[in-house]
Each structure stands twice: as structure tokens, then as C-alpha cells.
Amino acid sequence: xVPILLLLPIVILFSVGYVVPLAQLVLKSLQxxxxxxxxSYIEIxxxxxxxxxxxxxxxxxxxxxxxxxxxxxxxxxxxxxxxPRAASLLLLIVTLPYLTSVLIRTYAWIVLLSPNxxxxxxxxxxxxxxxxxxxxFNSVGVYVGMVQVQLPLMVFPLYAVLARVDPSLAxxxxxxxxxxxDAFLRVTLPASIPGxxxxxxxxxxxxxxxxxxxELLGGPDSYLIAQGISLRVLILGNFDEAAAQSSILMxxxxxxxxxxRQRIAEELDDRPHNNISLVxxxxxxxxxxxxxxxxxxxxxxxxxxxxxxALTVARRPALYVSAGLTLLFLVLPFVxxxxxxxxxxxxxxxxxxxxxxxxFSSLLKNTQWLDALSFSLRWAGLSALLSVAIGVxxxxxxxxxxxSARVPVYLLLxxxxxxxxxxIAVSLFFALAGxxxxxxxxxxxxxxxxxxxxxxxxxxxxxLKRFNRTLELAAASLGSSPLVTLxxxxxxxxxxxxxxxxxxxxxVGFDDVVFGLFLSGPTATPLPMRMWDNIRLEIxxxxxxxxxxxxxxxxxxxxxxxxxxxxxxxxxxxxxxxR
Amino acid sequence: xxxxxxxxxxxxxAGVATSQSQRGSVSVNSLTKMFGPVxxxxxxxxxxxxxxxxxxxxSSGSGKSTLLMMIAGFExxxxxxxxxxxxxxxxxxxxxxxxxMVFQSYxxxxxxxxxxNIAYPLRRRGLRGGDVEREVTKALKLVALDGYGARLPSQLxxxxxxxxxxxxxxxxxxxxxxxxxxxxxxxxxxxxQLQMEIKLIHKEVGSTxxxxxxxxxxxxxxxxxxxxxERGRLQQCGTPRELYExxxxxxxxxxxxxxxxxxxxxxxxxxEVCARSADVGLEVIQEASQVLTSGDRGLLAVRPExxxxxxxxxxxxxxxESAYTGxxxxxxxxxxxxxxxxxxxxxxxxxxxxxxxxxxxEIEAAHTRVFPGAR
Numbered sequence: 001x002v003p004i005l006l007l008l009p010i011v012i013l014f015s016v017g018y019v020v021p022l023a024q025l026v027l028k029s030l031q032x033x034x035x036x037x038x039x040s041y042i043e044i045x046x047x048x049x050x051x052x053x054x055x056x057x058x059x060x061x062x063x064x065x066x067x068x069x070x071x072x073x074x075x076x077x078x079x080x081x082x083x084p085r086a087a088s089l090l091l092l093i094v095t096l097p098y099l100t101s102v103l104i105r106t107y108a109w110i111v112l113l114s115p116n117x118x119x120x121x122x123x124x125x126x127x128x129x130x131x132x133x134x135x136x137f138n139s140v141g142v143y144v145g146m147v148q149v150q151l152p153l154m155v156f157p158l159y160a161v162l163a164r165v166d167p168s169l170a171x172x173x174x175x176x177x178x179x180x181x182d183a184f185l186r187v188t189l190p191a192s193i194p195g196x197x198x199x200x201x202x203x204x205x206x207x208x209x210x211x212x213x214x215e216l217l218g219g220p221d222s223y224l225i226a227q228g229i230s231l232r233v234l235i236l237g238n239f240d241e242a243a244a245q246s247s248i249l250m251x252x253x254x255x256x257x258x259x260x261r262q263r264i265a266e267e268l269d270d271r272p273h274n275n276i277s278l279v280x281x282x283x284x285x286x287x288x289x290x291x292x293x294x295x296x297x298x299x300x301x302x303x304x305x306x307x308x309x310a311l312t313v314a315r316r317p318a319l320y321v322s323a324g325l326t327l328l329f330l331v332l333p334f335v336x337x338x339x340x341x342x343x344x345x346x347x348x349x350x351x352x353x354x355x356x357x358x359x360f361s362s363l364l365k366n367t368q369w370l371d372a373l374s375f376s377l378r379w380a381g382l383s384a385l386l387s388v389a390i391g392v393x394x395x396x397x398x399x400x401x402x403x404s405a406r407v408p409v410y411l412l413l414x415x416x417x418x419x420x421x422x423x424i425a426v427s428l429f430f431a432l433a434g435x436x437x438x439x440x441x442x443x444x445x446x447x448x449x450x451x452x453x454x455x456x457x458x459x460x461x462x463x464l465k466r467f468n469r470t471l472e473l474a475a476a477s478l479g480s481s482p483l484v485t486l487x488x489x490x491x492x493x494x495x496x497x498x499x500x501x502x503x504x505x506x507x508v509g510f511d512d513v514v515f516g517l518f519l520s521g522p523t524a525t526p527l528p529m530r531m532w533d534n535i536r537l538e539i540x541x542x543x544x545x546x547x548x549x550x551x552x553x554x555x556x557x558x559x560x561x562x563x564x565x566x567x568x569x570x571x572x573x574x575x576x577x578x579r
Numbered sequence: 580x581x582x583x584x585x586x587x588x589x590x591x592x593a594g595v596a597t598s599q600s601q602r603g604s605v606s607v608n609s610l611t612k613m614f615g616p617v618x619x620x621x622x623x624x625x626x627x628x629x630x631x632x633x634x635x636x637x638s639s640g641s642g643k644s645t646l647l648m649m650i651a652g653f654e655x656x657x658x659x660x661x662x663x664x665x666x667x668x669x670x671x672x673x674x675x676x677x678x679x680m681v682f683q684s685y686x687x688x689x690x691x692x693x694x695x696n697i698a699y700p701l702r703r704r705g706l707r708g709g710d711v712e713r714e715v716t717k718a719l720k721l722v723a724l725d726g727y728g729a730r731l732p733s734q735l736x737x738x739x740x741x742x743x744x745x746x747x748x749x750x751x752x753x754x755x756x757x758x759x760x761x762x763x764x765x766x767x768x769x770x771x772q773l774q775m776e777i778k779l780i781h782k783e784v785g786s787t788x789x790x791x792x793x794x795x796x797x798x799x800x801x802x803x804x805x806x807x808x809e810r811g812r813l814q815q816c817g818t819p820r821e822l823y824e825x826x827x828x829x830x831x832x833x834x835x836x837x838x839x840x841x842x843x844x845x846x847x848x849x850x851e852v853c854a855r856s857a858d859v860g861l862e863v864i865q866e867a868s869q870v871l872t873s874g875d876r877g878l879l880a881v882r883p884e885x886x887x888x889x890x891x892x893x894x895x896x897x898x899x900e901s902a903y904t905g906x907x908x909x910x911x912x913x914x915x916x917x918x919x920x921x922x923x924x925x926x927x928x929x930x931x932x933x934x935x936x937x938x939x940x941e942i943e944a945a946h947t948r949v950f951p952g953a954r
Contacts, residue, residue, distance in 0.1 A: 066817060097907075468686075473651075473680070473690060474686035474744075475674075475688075476673040478751075479674050479677070479704055479751070481674050492690050
């Protein structure tokens with residue numbers, strides 16, 4: 001009974017604003033001129049252009065996933081070897097791009113990669129090239145931008161498993177005669193396979209429905225499925241085909257998600273994370289599934305030992321260089337954006353010829369920008385509060401109670417993290433079409449909450465699982481009723497987690513472009529929509545100013561979060577963390 | 580042992596009128612807890628007098644913590660009754676049961692100062708202002724932490740934190756104090772010091788204490804009575820001396836202290852049982868107790884200190900190994916197919932036993948016990 005009450009608000013909101021519109025979208029795709037028909041699907045199937053787009057999208061998502069894996073693994077591995085303090089700082093650097101608007105990062109890549117941008121200038125000066133390379137508004141730009149945008153999604157799960165691998169296992173392997181690289185291949189790598197799978201799943205799924213980066217950095221040759229859908233809705237008015245393509249994209253994503261859901265729903269797993277069982281399971285699985293691999297390593301033993309010895313010398317420098325370059329790649333856009341904000345030039349040029357605050361004052365004088373900013377702050381803020389209000393009780397229900405619908409409800413609540421925003425936005429556009437809610441701030445509040453609440457649920461679940469429940473038993477033994485315990489013990493201690501949850505939900509709404517494209521109206525234009533138009537139509541240093549302001553606010557929020565965390569966690573004795 | 584009898588007689592003279600000092604009697608009747616098909620606690624009955632200090636002793640998985648958690652109300656029993664001062668409390672939520680509890684992980688609220696932690700149960704009971712302050716000061720004094728009130732738990736050592744937890748659990752004068760392996764996270768020296776302090780505090784406040792531990796030394800040295808649990812079943816509940824000298828089961832005999840087990844043949848005649856060990860050439864005649872009704876094989880239990888060794892070149896027993904511990908020498912002896920540990924006191928001038936030495940074994944029949952079963 002209690003879990004039902006706790007889940008009721010979020011389930012009602014998700015039903016109304018998410019499940020029903022998506023269901024309507026699927027139904028719409030199965031209709032033509034008011035009758036049941038597979039017409040839209042037949043037309044799509046007969047269109048070679050669509051098939052090419054699908055193939056290109058899959059190829060792009062797969063390539064981005066592989067590149068991310070290759071450069072994220074050394075970084076995650078290097079971070080897992082760092083001291084806890086250094087590791088948390090490096091993770092913060094990895095998080096920074098994730099918390100910053102995709103628009104800002106994409107804008108920075110346009111600057112960086114443009115024919116007269118810093119990268120081309122550097123190459124020209126070094127004499128590597130004789131004329132500027134065309135790296136933006138084609139697939140090169142899309143790949144670079146996408147990899148940078150998705151990289152954090154790969155680093156986090158990899159780091160999570162690598163940090164759990166007991167370092168003494170690799171040492172034990174070395175003491176038993178394995179060279180370090182061999183110990184890595186036999187012990188650490190197999191143990192990190194779960195992280196590789198969940199990282200690849202996340203990046204691949206998220207790349208499939210990506211919209212902003214391909215649209216801004218790509219050219220006509222790198223047209224993807226999400227762009228096709230929005231084009232059909234916003235320009236061509238071909239709603240039936242848009243509905244069919246959205247349904248296909250959604251079902252494809254859900255199918256991949258369900259195949260790998262065990263890795264993703266692991267958050268709800270009650271078994272303690274045991275290093276040894278994790279390793280044992282993965283290694284035995286590896287040998288059993290690929291016996292050929294075992295035989296191959298046996299055959300290659302002699303030469304491979306020499307190779308390992310060579311690698312033993314080279315691996316440390318190679319690891320740090322690779323990790324360093326990846327970090328540089330992550331922060332490069334911010335390095336470029338900051339001087340640009342102080343440019344004195346009336347147009348975009350890098351490096352700026354002179355510095356001034358003209359673009360700051362131009363922003364403050366422009367009521368359109370200020371209106372958009374206040375709109376975004378207000379409605380993203382409201383949605384963040386709403387997300388916390390409905391997400392926190394849901395997390396309590398999912399962590400503290402056992403009921404049959406637990407895993408399905410969890411999957412439903414986190415699914416907006418997986419289903420492409422273009423699909424959700426199109427479904428809402430259809431559901432609200434003709435009503436006064438298009439162009440109404442309430443539509444934004446609803447959609448921001450639907451994409452923000454999953455973050456609050458995930459963050460709170462992690463926080464609640466770390467929470468030492470003995471403290472609640474202690475409170476009960478001291479005469480405190482469950483509600484008083486919640487007020488005096490549980491919530492005060494979870495305050496930093498609540499702050500993180502709210503921050504994530506806010507940023508997700510504040511950064512949104514996709515819903516803005518479909519739901520904006522004359523009286524409801526969020527800030528990212530203004531930025532979007534600016535990047536597409538004139539591309540001025542104005543965006544850099546917003547980026548700098550955004551970074552300052554983000555830094556302040558993080559400091560605040562660290563402060564709140566220090567106040568509560570600094571008081572937490574080490575013992576109470578390990579029961 | 581004597582303390583517990585004194586309590587009983589005191590209650591008998593006081594009659595039915597329950598005064599403040601006599602609250603805190605606990606009894607569990609046929610209490611069972613199932614986790615799926617597993618009986619974590621299996622039909623346990625136990626009755627604890629007001630003011631008594633009872634230890635629940637067992638290895639991990641014995642059900643001792645589950646039993647405590649059911650008394651605390653943190654686990655729901657599958658069947659049976661839990662009575663506090665004659666009232667069934669199975670359905671009373673934890674926070675209304677009115678016991679104090681000390682946890683192994685201390686469970687101090689990390690976001691509150693020491694004083695706020697100790698004031699917590701008082702505030703839940705509606706106390707305000709000066710009353711709270713006075714009680715907190717008294718409680719801090721009780722655990723010898725005067726002046727630590729303004730600190731945070733993380734600024735205290737493990738032993739100090741556990742003393743704060745004790746103060747917090749006692750400050751509202753609960754008739755019953757539950758302690759779940761309270762000293763398990765501390766090092767040996769600190770543990771012994773706190774054992775003494777807890778005994779002194781128990782004398783001072785007079786609450787009933789139920790104390791869970793896996794450390795038999797701790798249980799024997801602290802408690803008035805010790806309840807030994809194994810695989811969810813109560814093996815025996817008695818004073819430390821009863822457990823050591825008259826173990827009710829082979830498990831208790833083995834678990835408490837050191838014990839040798841010799842396989843014996845059993846023969847019954849009339850009301851007596853004759854246990855004969857072929858290896859040692861020993862015969863013990865005992866009254867036939869309930870457990871020895873059937874079977875022709877048994878185990879004879881004898882403690883190392885009741886095995887006498889005399890050097891004898893013609894004897895069949897051989898010394899395998901020995902360990903000198905100052906006042907005693909532990910000697911491992913091979914007799915036929917069995918090995919026995921003997922403990923002999925060391926007196927000045929007398930030589931120690933050496934490996935390979937032949938010895939004659941003497942076992943005092945009065946200090947042996949016979950159990951059914953075989954090894």
C-alpha cells in the first residue's frame with residue numbers, strides 16, 4: 001500500500017505526459033486517412049533514402065561507440081588508479097561537459113574546427129597542411145562533436161567497474177608469474193566487461209536518436225534519422241511518416257535497452273557488489289564462451305610474453321599520454337569559449353583581435369535574450385522542484401519496498417533517459433496539437449519534468465542504497481516514529497543527494513533544445529532556442545558570453561553542492577559507511 | 580550465578596506489585612523466524628528477570644542477532660510470543676517498545692553533536708530546555724565523557740563513540756537495554772576496558788541487558804546468564820559456571836572452553852549407562868539422562884585440565900606436541916587412534932613434557948560427561 005502511494009504521483013504524471021502520448025504516436029503510425037493501415041510503413045520501406053539514413057545512423061552510432069570505448073577506457077583506467085582525491089577531481093572534469101549545454105559544446109566545436117579556427121591555424125603554422133581542412137559541416141564535425149558529447153557516458157560505467165576491481169587481484173596475478181600487461185588482460189579486463197557493455201549500450205542508444213550535434217555540425221551528407229523525423233514534422237508536415245519513423249526508432253531503442261537491461265537495472269540489485277564474485281563470473285564466462293580465445297593465447301604464449309615485456313616498459317607513459325589527451329579533448333571546447341566571450345570583434349573570429357566586455361553588455365541590453373533566460377530559469381527551476389517532489393518518493397518506494405511491479409516500474413521511470421528526446425517531443429507535439437498548450441509554458445514544465453525526473457530517481461536510488469539504515473533503527477530504538485525519523489535523520493543526511501538530484505533535473509531542462517523546437521511559441525521561448533537560432537543564423541560571440549555565465553553559475557552550484565556535502569559528509573564517521 | 584538467584588528471590592518477596600526498579604522482564608515463548616524455508620530462529624523460549632544481564636552467544640548464522648532484532652521489533656516473528664513485563668509486544672512498533680539499543684556500528688547520527696545525539700530520545704519524549712541539558716550532562720558523566728557534548732561523532736575515537744551510543748541508549752532510563760555486538764568493532768584492549776565499564780554501568784542503572792556476542796570469553800565474563808544458540812535453536816541457557824561444568828549438549832561442551840571428545844560404547848543397565856573407551860581403557864558410569872535413551876555409541880567429554888599425565892616408559896600414549904604458556908603446559912597426546920589435549924600445571928623443578936615421551940593418562944570420571952552421537 002505504501003509503495004503504491006509513493007509511486008502514484010510520478011506514475012500518473014508519466015502516464016499522462018509520456019506513456020499515453022507515445023502510445024498515441026504508435027497508433028497514429030498505424031493509421032492512414034482515419035483508417036487502420038500499414039501505409040506509412042510500406043512507404044518508408046519502399047524509400048531507399050530512408051534505408052540509407054537508417055544505415056548511416058547505425059554506422060555513426062556504432063563508430064562513435066567504438067571510438068568512445070577506445071579513448072574512454074585508458075582514461076577510466078588511469079582514474080581508477082589515482083588516489084581518491086585526485087580521482088574525484090578528474091571525475092568532476094569528466095562531469096563538467098556532461099552538465100554543460102550540448103549547444104555550447106557544439107558551438108565551441110564549430111569555432112575550433114572551422115577553416116580559420118585554431119586547429120587549422122595550428123596545422124598550417126606547423127606546415128602539416130597547405131590549405132585549411134574542411135572539418136565542420138560534414139561528417140568529420142559530427143564524429144568529433146558526438147564523441148566529445150557522449151564520452152562521459154562511457155567513462156562513468158567503465159570507472160565504476162574498474163574502481164571495484166580489487167587491485168590486489170592484479171598484484172596476485174603478477175606474483176604468480178604474469179607480466180603486468182598479461183595480468184591486466186587476464187584479471188582487470190575481464191572484470192571490466194560489465195562496464196564495457198553498459199557504457200557501449202548507453203552511448204550507442206543515445207547516439208541513435210541524437211539530434212543537436214548532427215544538425216549543427218553536419219552537412220547534407222550526414223543526415224540522420226532524428227533529423228528526418230523533425231524535418232517531416234516541422235517543415236514537410238508529413239505527420240504519418242514522422243509517426244512511423246518515430247515508432248521504429250523508439251522500438252529499436254527499447255529493444256536494445258531490454259536486451260541489456262540486466263546491466264542497467266543493476267542499480268536495483270540487492271546483492272552486495274562483491275569484487276571476487278564479479279571477477280569470477282566474468283572470467284569463467286569469457287573462457288566458456290570463447291574457448292578459441294584461450295587456445296589462441298596459449299599458442300601465442302612465447303611471442304606474447306616478449307610483447308608483454310616491451311609493453312611493461314611503455315604502458316605507463318602510453319596510458320598517461322592517452323588519458324591526458326582524452327581529458328584535453330573533453331575540456332578543449334571550454335578553453336576556446338572563454339576568450340571568445342571577451343572578444344571585441346563584431347563577428348566570430350579566433351583568437352579575438354582585442355578584448356572587451358561588449359558582448360556582455362549587448363546581452364544585458366537585449367530583452368529577447370533576457371526574456372528567454374528568465375523563461376528558462378523559471379520553468380526549468382519549477383520542473384526541477386517537481387522532479388524532486390515526485391522522484392524522491394518513487395526512489396524510496398523502489399529501494400525500500402519489495403513488490404512485484406518493482407523492476408518494470410523502475411524501467412518505465414528511467415526510460416526517458418533512453419528513448420530519444422525527438423520521439424518524446426514529437427509524441428507530445430501530436431498529443432498537444434490543436435490545444436492551447438503548444439507554446440504554453442506548462443507544456444515545457446511537463447516535458448522538462450519527464451526528462452528530469454529520471455535523473456532524480458537514479459540519483460536518489462544511489463543515495464538511498466548508500467544510506468546506513470542502522471541510523472533509522474537507532475532512531476526507532478530511541479522512540480522516534482517513522483515520520484519523525486524521516487524528518488530528523490534520513491532527509492537531513494540525504495540533503496547533498498537531494499541537491500544533486502535537483503541540480504541534474506534543472507540542468508536537463510535548462511539545456512533542452514529538442515522540446516523547444518516542437519513546443520515553442522511566441523510567448524514561450526526558452527534560452528536554448530535563442531542560442532539555437534543564433535548558431536544557425538548568425539553565429540556571434542554572444543553564445544560564448546552565455547557559455548561563460550553558464551560555467552560560472554555551474555561552478556557556484558558545484559561549490560555549493562561540495563559545501564553542503566562537506567557539512568553533512570564531513571560529519572559522517574567512516575565506520576557508519578561500512579555496516 | 581549468585582546475582583541471578585538474588586534477583587529471583589527479591590522478586591518473589593516483592594510479590595505482584597511491580598515497582599519502577601522491577602520493570603524490564605522479558606520472555607520469549609516458542610519464538611520462530613523463517614527466512615523462506617530456513618528457520619533462522621527455531622522455537623526459542625527464554626525468560627529473563629528484571630535487572631538481569633543475559634548474553635546471547637553463538638557463531639554467525641546461529642540466530643542470535645535475529646532473536647535480538649525480533650525483541651527490538653526490527654524483525655517480525657513468524658510465530659511465538661514476545662512479552663515485555665507481561666505484555667505481549669509482537670505487534671507494538673519498535674519506537675513504542677521503550678527499550679534502549681546499542682549497535683555494533685555505533686549508529687550515532689553524524690549530522691548531530693554528541694549532546695544532540697544524547698538529547699534525541701529525550702526530545703522524542705517531549706522533554707525541553709534545562710531538563711534535557713541536565714540529563715545529557717548526567718549521561719555524559721556516566722560514560723566518562725564530560726565536556727565532549729559539543730563535538731561531532733566523527734571527531735571521537737571508536738571507543739568514545741561507543742560510549743556515546745551507550746549514554747544515548749541509557750539517558751531515558753529504559754527498563755531494557757539491547758546490545759548487538761557492541762564491542763565487535765573495537766580492538767582487544769579497548770574491548771576489555773569497555774566490558775568492565777558496561778558491567779559497572781549495569782550495576783549503577785539496573786536495567787535488564789540483553790547482549791549479543793560471538794565472543795565466548797566476553798559472554799562468560801560479563802553476563803549473569805548466557806544463552807547459547809546454534810542453527811536457530813537454544814542449546815542451553817545458564818550461568819557461565821553451569822555452561823562450563825554441566826554443558827547440556829555436545830555442542831555447548833565443544834563451544835564453551837576447550838574440550839576433548841572420546842568415542843565410547845554405551846551399555847545400559849537399569850537406570851545407569853556405562854560408557855567404555857577402548858582407546859584409553861576407561862569406563863564411566865553415569866545416570867541415564869533423557870538424551871541417552873538409545874544408540875550404542877556416544878562421546879565422552881573431558882576438559883584438558885582434568886586429564887592427568889604421568890611419564891611412564893611402558894605406557895601406550897605418546898606426546899606429539901606441547902606448548903608452554905607460563906603457568907601451564909598444553910600437551911597433545913596420541914592414544915591409539917585418538918588425540919587428546921591435556922593441560923598440566925607447571926611447577927618449579929619438575930621437567931616439562933617432551934615430544935615423543937611416553938605418558939600414562941588418568942581421567943577423573945567425576946569431571947566427564949557423556950553425550951549421544953559419534954564423531
